[in-house]
Amino acid sequence: MAGFGRVPRTFGLREQRSATSRGVLNDNAAMVELVDGIRRVTFGLPLGIDHVHCYLVRGEEGWTIVDTGLGLPAIVEGWRALLAELDGPVERIVITHLHPDHVGAAADVAELTGAPVLQGRLDHEECVRAWGPERPMRRWGDHMRAHGMPEPVVERLAAESDSLRRYVHVVSEVVALDDGDLVGDWQVLHLPGHADGHVALLREDGVLLAGDAILGGITPTIGLWPGGRPDPLADYQDSLRRLIEHAPRLALAGHEDPIEDPVARARELLLHHEERLERTGATLTAGPRSAYDVSLELFPGTPISQHRFALAEALSHLERLVFAGAAVRADGLYAAA
Ligand SMILES: [Zn+2]
Numbered sequence: 001m002a003g004f005g006r007v008p009r010t011f012g013l014r015e016q017r018s019a020t021s022r023g024v025l026n027d028n029a030a031m032v033e034l035v036d037g038i039r040r041v042t043f044g045l046p047l048g049i050d051h052v053h054c055y056l057v058r059g060e061e062g063w064t065i066v067d068t069g070l071g072l073p074a075i076v077e078g079w080r081a082l083l084a085e086l087d088g089p090v091e092r093i094v095i096t097h098l099h100p101d102h103v104g105a106a107a108d109v110a111e112l113t114g115a116p117v118l119q120g121r122l123d124h125e126e127c128v129r130a131w132g133p134e135r136p137m138r139r140w141g142d143h144m145r146a147h148g149m150p151e152p153v154v155e156r157l158a159a160e161s162d163s164l165r166r167y168v169h170v171v172s173e174v175v176a177l178d179d180g181d182l183v184g185d186w187q188v189l190h191l192p193g194h195a196d197g198h199v200a201l202l203r204e205d206g207v208l209l210a211g212d213a214i215l216g217g218i219t220p221t222i223g224l225w226p227g228g229r230p231d232p233l234a235d236y237q238d239s240l241r242r243l244i245e246h247a248p249r250l251a252l253a254g255h256e257d258p259i260e261d262p263v264a265r266a267r268e269l270l271l272h273h274e275e276r277l278e279r280t281g282a283t284l285t286a287g288p289r290s291a292y293d294v295s296l297e298l299f300p301g302t303p304i305s306q307h308r309f310a311l312a313e314a315l316s317h318l319e320r321l322v323f324a325g326a327a328v329r330a331d332g333l334y335a336a337a
Pocket of ligand 1: 050093099102212254255
């Protein structure tokens, strides 16, 4: 099948639209052949971000799918068309993290392929808690309120988040992945920060299937969420340092273009958060404030639908400052130390 032809360059990344793949997907999906045996499938999304990339990796025994997109009917149809064209079985489905644009169609793709789902151990626990029948909506609302979000905004965002749940089809039984595990030729890296249990896959030749652990052009949200790890920004800074040590030569991520110098990008992201920490600290000089207030100053003009991410991001930076001794938290407000 011509679509599997190896791209005879090193990582030049001139994406080749595979002639065989063109036309097999619907209007909402496109597939390109990237480097050696790796295909990228892009689905349109009706969310704050307009697309997500999933990957198909050729192995000796069949294909590995990495991430599934949101469980929208159009995306599930896209998978159905694509899978019908594959020249071999799907061996497994790997989920990088529990966010709806990555895990949403997991159960659908598992059903279409009969393949097992592999997910980070902690990520799966949090995923079932976040999207399952015990979904802690009350705790979520309380968390937002406690940090100063006005009631009408809490209600609107709770309703929006809940409507998304229809499109998140999680799998209750998965193969749990731990840091250092091998999945075919790929080593599992646990890279918390964007999500507590986020995993990425690194191949010996330096190709990283990054999920949202590192992105080009945009910065992954690093948010503090109720029930999550207490200092997600410190987790993320450690993850970026770890990535720099592993020195991948190419990162294929969940959004935006491939990252041709992931080490340089990781350094940029470290710097970006240092600067944001400074700006966050500067918002506290005039006296105690709620995290919601701080988020409005840090991210002016953010549409209301994105306020929960702005708040979560402000909180991760405020808590980092608290852990570092540069800020204090009292009665739900933050102040300079
Ligand atoms: Zn994402």
